[in-house]
Amino acid sequence: MSEQTSLTYAKVNEDVIRMLDKPTVKWLALFIPTLGIVGFGLFCFLYQVYTGLGVAGYRHPVFWGVYITDFVFWVGIAHSGTLISAILFLFRASFRISIYRIAEGMTVFAVLTAGLFPIIHLGRPWFFYWLFPYPNQRELWVNFKSPLLWDVFAVSTYLTVSSVFFFVGMIPDIAAIRDKVTEVPRKILYSILSLGWKGSNWEWLHYTRAYLYFAAFATPLVLSVHSVVSWDFAMADLPGWHTTIFAPYFVAGAIFSGLGMVISLTVPIRKIFHLEKYITLDNYDGMAKMIILTSMIVGYAYGTEFFMAWYSGSPYEWGQFYYRATGEYALFYWIMVACNVLIPIPLWFKSVRRNIKALFIISIFINIGMWFERFNIIVISLSRGFDPAAWGVYKPSWVELGITAGSFAWFFMFFLLFIKTLPSVSIAEMKEFLPVPRKEANHHG
Amino acid sequence: MDNQGVLGIFSYIDVTINAVRKLKKEGFKNLRVFSPAPNHEIEHVMDEPESIVRFFTMFGAMLGAACGVGFTVLTSTDWPIQVSAKPIVSIPPYTVIIFELTILIGALSTLLGLLINSRLRKNAPKSMYDPRFSVDKFGIMVTCGRDNVKKVEEILNSQGAEEIKVDGI
Numbered sequence: 001m002s003e004q005t006s007l008t009y010a011k012v013n014e015d016v017i018r019m020l021d022k023p024t025v026k027w028l029a030l031f032i033p034t035l036g037i038v039g040f041g042l043f044c045f046l047y048q049v050y051t052g053l054g055v056a057g058y059r060h061p062v063f064w065g066v067y068i069t070d071f072v073f074w075v076g077i078a079h080s081g082t083l084i085s086a087i088l089f090l091f092r093a094s095f096r097i098s099i100y101r102i103a104e105g106m107t108v109f110a111v112l113t114a115g116l117f118p119i120i121h122l123g124r125p126w127f128f129y130w131l132f133p134y135p136n137q138r139e140l141w142v143n144f145k146s147p148l149l150w151d152v153f154a155v156s157t158y159l160t161v162s163s164v165f166f167f168v169g170m171i172p173d174i175a176a177i178r179d180k181v182t183e184v185p186r187k188i189l190y191s192i193l194s195l196g197w198k199g200s201n202w203e204w205l206h207y208t209r210a211y212l213y214f215a216a217f218a219t220p221l222v223l224s225v226h227s228v229v230s231w232d233f234a235m236a237d238l239p240g241w242h243t244t245i246f247a248p249y250f251v252a253g254a255i256f257s258g259l260g261m262v263i264s265l266t267v268p269i270r271k272i273f274h275l276e277k278y279i280t281l282d283n284y285d286g287m288a289k290m291i292i293l294t295s296m297i298v299g300y301a302y303g304t305e306f307f308m309a310w311y312s313g314s315p316y317e318w319g320q321f322y323y324r325a326t327g328e329y330a331l332f333y334w335i336m337v338a339c340n341v342l343i344p345i346p347l348w349f350k351s352v353r354r355n356i357k358a359l360f361i362i363s364i365f366i367n368i369g370m371w372f373e374r375f376n377i378i379v380i381s382l383s384r385g386f387d388p389a390a391w392g393v394y395k396p397s398w399v400e401l402g403i404t405a406g407s408f409a410w411f412f413m414f415f416l417l418f419i420k421t422l423p424s425v426s427i428a429e430m431k432e433f434l435p436v437p438r439k440e441a442n443h444h445g
Numbered sequence: 446m447d448n449q450g451v452l453g454i455f456s457y458i459d460v461t462i463n464a465v466r467k468l469k470k471e472g473f474k475n476l477r478v479f480s481p482a483p484n485h486e487i488e489h490v491m492d493e494p495e496s497i498v499r500f501f502t503m504f505g506a507m508l509g510a511a512c513g514v515g516f517t518v519l520t521s522t523d524w525p526i527q528v529s530a531k532p533i534v535s536i537p538p539y540t541v542i543i544f545e546l547t548i549l550i551g552a553l554s555t556l557l558g559l560l561i562n563s564r565l566r567k568n569a570p571k572s573m574y575d576p577r578f579s580v581d582k583f584g585i586m587v588t589c590g591r592d593n594v595k596k597v598e599e600i601l602n603s604q605g606a607e608e609i610k611v612d613g614i
Contacts, residue, residue: 009481009581133516141520145538153545161552168556172579176481179576195560199578200586201491203563204483209496210559217552224544431482437581439457439605 007277009437012430016173016423017180019273023420026272031416034409041406044399045120053123057397061390062382066400067121070407072374073257074114075155075229076250077411079222080258081107082162085169086218089211095286097433098278101426102269103262104166109414110261111159113407118151120403147231154228161221165214171197172207173423226254233377239320240381243308249301253373256294256340259287260366267360269419278425281354288353291344291366298373299341316386328393329380332372339369450573451587451597453606458486461583464604465490468587471600479574479584498558505554506547513543572612 023031048055058065081103088096096103119128131152133142142149175197178190197203230250233241263284270279309321324333343365346352353359384391396404418424455461461478465487468476478487517539525533573586585606587597594611601609 013580133520139524141524144517144521144542145535150538150541150545153542157545157549160549164552164556168559172482176579179579196564198574199479199481201478201480201487201493204480205488205493206496206498206559206562208483209498210502210555213498213502213555214552217548217555221545221548224541224548228541428482436458436482436484436486437456438459440459 007430007434009431009434012425012427012434013176013180015275015278016425016427016430017177019424020177020420020422027416027420031413034413034416037409038406038413041403041409044402044406048120048399048403049125055397055399057395057400059392059394061385061392062379062394064121064378064382065394066375066396066404067117068378069371069374070404071114071117071121072229072250072378073371074110074117074407074411075158075226076254076257076370076374077261078107078110078114078158078162078258079226079251079254080256080262081105081110082165082218082222083255083258084262085165086215086222089215090219093286094433095283097429098275098280098425099262099266099283099287100429101169102266102424103258104162104169105415105418105422105424106258106261106265107162108159108166109411109418110258111155111162112414113411115155115159116407116410147228147235150228151232154225158221158225161214161218165218168207168211168214169426170422171195172199172428173426175199176427177423223251226250233381238381238385239309239314239316240305240324240377240384243305245301245304245308249298252294252297252301253340253370256291256298257366257370259291259294260363260370263287263359263363264367265415267356267363269424270356273419273424275425278430281356284356284359285350285353288347288359291362292347295340295344295347295366299337302337302341320381320384323384324376324380327380327384329376329383333376333380336369336372336376339365340373343369447591448588449591449594450570450612451589451594451601452573452575452610452612453585453587453601453604454575454577454608454610455583455585455606456581457605458484458583460605461585462486462490464585464601464606467600467604468585468597471596473587473589473593473597473600475588477586477588479578479582479586481579481581481583496562498555498562501558501561502551502555505557506551508554509547509550510543512550513539513546516546517542570612573610575610 056065056067081100084096084103085100085107088100119125122128131142131149133144142152171194174190175194178187178194181187181190227247227250230246234243234246236242266279270276306321309317312318324330343362346358347362352362379394383394453464455464458480461480465476465478469490476491478491480487518534521533527533575582575584578584585601587601589597598609598611
C-alpha cells in the first residue's frame with residue numbers, strides 16, 4: 001500500500017471529514033433524479049395495492065417472479081459487506097480497511113431494500129406483521145417449520161446485527177466529526193450519535209473486544225442468511241430447486257454479486273472525492289481475486305446442476321435444465337453464464353485487476369448477471385414443473401419493473417445520504433494501519 | 446479529600462507511554478489515557494483487567510438460544526397440528542430459529558455490554574477532554590488529591606507534555 005505511506009493521522013481526519021461538506025451540484029444532480037425514481041416505484045406499489053396483485057404479471061404457474069428475484073438479489077448484495085467487514089476482519093486482511101465502511105453501509109441499505117420485497121409480494125401487504133410470532137386474537141402461532149418463516153428470522157436478525165455492527169464501528173469516527181464541526185445543528189447531531197465517546201483507554205478496551213465479538217457473530221450469520229434464503233427454494237420438490245448444493249451455491253453467488261456492487265460503488269466515490277490514497281489499487285486487486293474465486297464456485301455450481309440433472313436420470317430435472325439452456329428464457333440463461341463465468345476471466349491477469357475502468361465495467365456485468373441468475377432459478381423452474389399441462393411463460397409487467405427500478409433508486413438514495421452524513425472511510429482503523437507518531441525513530445515490536 | 450484532574454497532552458506515543466510509566470512508578474494509579482486509535486502499547490502499559498463484555502456476549506447468546514427453544518417448542522405444543530406421522534416438535538427446522546435468536550440476542554447483549562462498561566467508570570469531564578484526541582494527540586488524565594497536583598504537573602512537564610490543564614473533578 002505504497003500510496004498510503006504519505007498519510008498522517010491529521011490528514012486522514014481532514015480527508016474523510018471533507019467528504020461531509022455541503023452537497024455539491026454533482027451530488028444533487030444524482031440525488032434528485034434518484035428521489036424521482038423512488039417516487040415512481042412508490043407510485044407503482046400504491047397502484048398495485050389499490051388494484052391488486054394481478055397487475056404484477058403473475059400467471060399460472062409462476063407466482064414468484066421479479067419481486068422474489070429482487071429480494072434474493074438484494075440479500076445477496078448485502079453479503080459481501082459483512083464478508084469485508086467481519087470475515088476479513090477476523091482474518092486480518094489489510095486490504096479491507098479503506099473499503100469496509102462503504103461495504104457495511106451497502107449491507108445495511110441492501111437488506112433494507114431486500115426486506116421490502118416479501119411485503120410488496122404479499123396480496124395484502126398491510127398484514128405483513130402476521131409473520132411475527134405474537135399472542136393474538138386468532139390464537140394461532142406462526143409455522144416455525146416453514147422456510148419462509150426462517151427467512152423472517154434470518155433477514156430481520158441480519159438487518160439488526162449488521163446495523164449494530166455498522167453503527168458501533170462508526171462511533172469513534174463520529175466523535176472525530178463532532179470535534180471538528182462548528183455548526184450547532186451538526187454538532188448536536190454528531191454529539192448524540194457519538195454517545196459521548198472520548199477515546200480513553202477504557203473505552204477502547206471494551207470497544208475492541210465488543211467489535212471482535214460482533215465480527216464473530218456476523219460471520220456465521222452471513223453464511224446462515226443466504227443458506228436460509230436458498231432453502232426457500234431447495235425445501236420444495238420442484239425440478240431446478242430441489243438440490244443440496246443450493247446453500248453454498250447461493251452464499252458464493254451472494255459474495256460474488258456483493259463484491260461486484262462494492263466495486264461499482266467505490267470506483268465513482270474514489271474518483272469524485274479523490275480517495276486514491278485510501279482506496280488503493282491493492283484494495284481492488286484483493287477484491288478482484290475474491291471475485292475470481294467466487295466466480296469459479298458459481299460457474300462450478302452451474303455445471304454441477306447440469307451434471308446432476310443428467311446423472312440423476314430424472315426426466316423432470318433434465319427437462320428443466322435443457323429448457324433453461326434452450327427454451328423461451330435461454331437468452332437470460334446465457335446472459336447469466338456470460339456475465340458471471342466468462343466476463344470475469346480477464347481478472348486472472350494482474351493488469352486487468354489493477355485497471356480501474358476494466359474492473360468497473362466487469363463489476364457492472366456481474367451485477368446484471370447475478371440478477372438474471374436469481375430470475376432464472378426462480379422463474380424458469382416455476383414455469384416448467386412436473387406437469388406439462390401446467391407449464392406457462394411469465395413476463396414481468398411494467399409495475400414490477402417500476403418497483404424494481406424504484407428499489408435500485410431506494411438503495412442509491414440511502415447510499416448518497418450516507419456518503420454526505422457519515423464517514424465513508426473508517427478514520428480509526430486507517431490510523432491503526434498507519435505508523436503511530438513517535439519521537440524516537442525505533443519502532444515498537 | 447477533593448480530587449483534582451490533571452491533563453497532559455502529548456504528540457508522540459512513546460513519550461506518552463514513558464509518562465504513564467513514570468506516573469505509575471510515583472504511585473499515581475488513577476490514570477486515563479486518550480488516543481485517536483486503539484493501541485496495544487497503551488493497553489499493555491495500563492494493564493487493565495480483561496473486558497467483561499465477553500460475559501454479556503455469552504449470556505446473551507445463551508438467553509437467545511433459550512428463547513429460540515421456548516418459542517418453537519412451546520408454540521408448537523400450544524396448538525399442535527398433526528401432519529401424518531410427522532413430529533409436533535421437530536428439531537432440524539427449529540435449529541434455524543434457535544441459531545438466529547442466539548446471534549440476535551447475543552449481539553444486542555454485546556452492544557448493551559459495550560454501552561454499560563464504557564461508562565462504568567465516571568466518564569472524563571468535558572474540561573478534561575481535548576478535541577485533538579480524536580485527531581492526532583494523546584492525553585493522560587491523572588486524578589489525584591489537591592496536594593499532589595503540583596507533583597503531577599512536574600512529572601508531566603518533565604516527561605514532555607506539551608500542554609497541561611488542571612480542573613476539579
